[in-house]
Amino acid sequence: xxSSIALLNNNFKILWGDEMQQIKKIKxxxxxxxxxxLNLKLxxxxxxxxxxxxxxxxxxxxxxxxxxxxxxxxxxxxxNDELILGPFQGKPACTHIEIGKxxxxxxxxxxxxxxxxNVHDFPGHIPCDSDSxxxxxxPIVKDNKLMGVLDIDSxxxxxxxxxxxxxxxxxxxxxxxxxxxxxxx
Amino acid sequence: xxSSIALLNNNFKILWGDEMQQIKKIKxxxxxxxxxxLNLKLxxxxxxxxxxxxxxxxxxxxxxxxxxxxxxxxxxxxxNDELILGPFQGKPACTHIEIGKxxxxxxxxxxxxxxxxNVHDFPGHIPCDSDSxxxxxxPIVKDNKLMGVLDIDSxxxxxxxxxxxxxxxxxxxxxxxxxxxxxxx
Numbered sequence: 031x032x033s034s035i036a037l038l039n040n041n042f043k044i045l046w047g048d049e050m051q052q053i054k055k056i057k058x059x060x061x062x063x064x065x066x067x068l069n070l071k072l073x074x075x076x077x078x079x080x081x082x083x084x085x086x087x088x089x090x091x092x093x094x095x096x097x098x099x100x101x102x103x104x105x106x107x108x109x110n111d112e113l114i115l116g117p118f119q120g121k122p123a124c125t126h127i128e129i130g131k132x133x134x135x136x137x138x139x140x141x142x143x144x145x146x147x148n149v150h151d152f153p154g155h156i157p158c159d160s161d162s163x164x165x166x167x168x169p170i171v172k173d174n175k176l177m178g179v180l181d182i183d184s185x186x187x188x189x190x191x192x193x194x195x196x197x198x199x200x201x202x203x204x205x206x207x208x209x210x211x212x213x214x215x
Numbered sequence: 216x217x218s219s220i221a222l223l224n225n226n227f228k229i230l231w232g233d234e235m236q237q238i239k240k241i242k243x244x245x246x247x248x249x250x251x252x253l254n255l256k257l258x259x260x261x262x263x264x265x266x267x268x269x270x271x272x273x274x275x276x277x278x279x280x281x282x283x284x285x286x287x288x289x290x291x292x293x294x295n296d297e298l299i300l301g302p303f304q305g306k307p308a309c310t311h312i313e314i315g316k317x318x319x320x321x322x323x324x325x326x327x328x329x330x331x332x333n334v335h336d337f338p339g340h341i342p343c344d345s346d347s348x349x350x351x352x353x354p355i356v357k358d359n360k361l362m363g364v365l366d367i368d369s370x371x372x373x374x375x376x377x378x379x380x381x382x383x384x385x386x387x388x389x390x391x392x393x394x395x396x397x398x399x400x
Contacts, residue, residue: 053307075307083268083292083400084300084310091307104272115269117302122238122260122276125269215268215400 055096065197068096069204076208085209087117089201093182094119101161102183106134107214108176113138116178124158132156137167137179143195147188159183166190168198170205177211240281250382253281254389261393270394272302274386278367279304286346287368291319292399293361298323301363309343317341322352322364328380332373344368351375353383355390362396 053071058064072092076085086105093103104118106127113127113134130139131154137144144167149155152165162183170177180202184190238256243249257277261270271290278288289303291312298312298319315324316339322329329352334340337350347368355362365387369375 079310081294081299081310083302087289087300087302088307088310091303091305094304095306107268109266114266115272117268117272118276119279119304120276121280122273125264125266125273213400215398 053092053095055098061193061197064096065194065200068092069197069200071096072201072204073208076204079208080210082210082213083117085205089205090117090119093201097182099184099186099189100182101159101185102181104181105170105178106138106181107178108138109214113179118181120183121159124156127156133165133167134179134181137169138176141169141171141176143168143199145190145192145195149183161185163187164189166194166198168195168202170202170211172206172211177206177214180205238277238280240283246378246382249281250379250385253277254382254385256281257386257389258393261389264393265395267395267398268302270390274390275302275304278386282367284369284371284374285367286344286370287366290355290363290365291323292363293323294399298364303366305368306344309341312341318350318352319364319366322354323361326354326356326361328353328384330375330377330380334368346370348372349374351379351383353380353387355387355396357391357396362391362399365390 056064056067072089075088075092079085090104094100097103102118102120102123104120105116106113107116112129115123115125127134129135133144133146133149133152133155146152146165149162149165162185164184164187166182168180170179180198241249241252257274260273260277264270275289282288287303287305287308289305290301291298292301297314300308300310312319314320318329318331318334318337318340331337331350334347334350347370349369349372351367353365355364365383
């Protein structure tokens with residue numbers, strides 16, 4: 031009996047490893063198709079996982095793995111009336127952002143997705159990485175409360191458009207469905 | 216007065232951005248020299264930052280940026296008698312690891328750094344990513360309590376040795392000095 035349980039556990043782990051490895055980059059210029067795939071994989075990663083940090087860490091890893099032409103993807107979380115760095119992929123980043131400052135601060139302040147063609151033209155831009163040229167920031171709001179922002183940078187000017195904003199909003203909606211923001215500390 | 220404060224704040228932010236950008240990859244075969252640089256940069260990143268999550272997120276970003284020939288770097292945190300995925304860089308990863316299972320579980324169970332030449336030879340290895348060939352896991356212990364593990368994977372067999380273990384222990388010691396593990400949730 032013990033060995034069959036061990037075998038089941040082992041099989042589960044192998045299947046789980048397969049699940050990870052089934053997430054492959056896809057080549058397509060069709061943003062709808064791309065983001066449907068991305069959001070399907072996000073659901074698979076987080077829908078049965080209760081740990082908020084594991085979910086945000088895997089969510090940023092998924093963005094990093096699948097999105098082309100980006101150099102930073104991750105989260106700033108709303109704590110103590112400011113945005114503080116959360117899980118991300120990319121180079122080390124600024125840790126505190128005042129509400130209203132830079133692109134992330136604007137998204138948090140206005141509760142409105144920011145699609146910025148060239149960050150160097152954005153008033154008050156916080157230059158964490160000079161390679162970053164364009165940026166999209168989606169505020170994360172649950173039950174009318176700001177939880178943080180999803181922030182993605184690109185080394186290419188004009189990388190993001192309203193279609194990215196639309197589908198990344200769905201990505202954030204999935205996070206809101208499965209991430210227990212109340213546990214954040 | 217207001218404008219001079221704003222100017223100071225703005226300068227601070229620019230300097231902070233510069234600090235990020237001053238972290239460059241260095242080419243050296245001298246592990247002592249390399250890790251002294253890595254640990255110096257870690258100190259600069261986290262010594263004045265009180266937020267545990269910002270620090271662990273930036274710490275894994277720093278490892279990812281500087282270490283050659285790795286395909287995963289980050290943390291599993293000890294919560295509810297198991298290891299749960301924390302901040303990392305690399306592909307999406309397994310979220311729960313039982314104490315004693317796989318390389319991470321062994322490090323946590325034995326409170327002993329594991330240097331594994333070929334993970335496929337390691338009993339009970341959890342295959343999150345088939346590209347991973349060798350691995351080093353350093354347990355994080357503060358005040359005689361397990362806080363989690365630092366986990367780094369490589370796609371190359373025999374990537375890590377006792378010298379890596381020695382200097383990554385210093386990396387973990389710096390985390391212990393500056394990270395407030397009591398805030399983890």
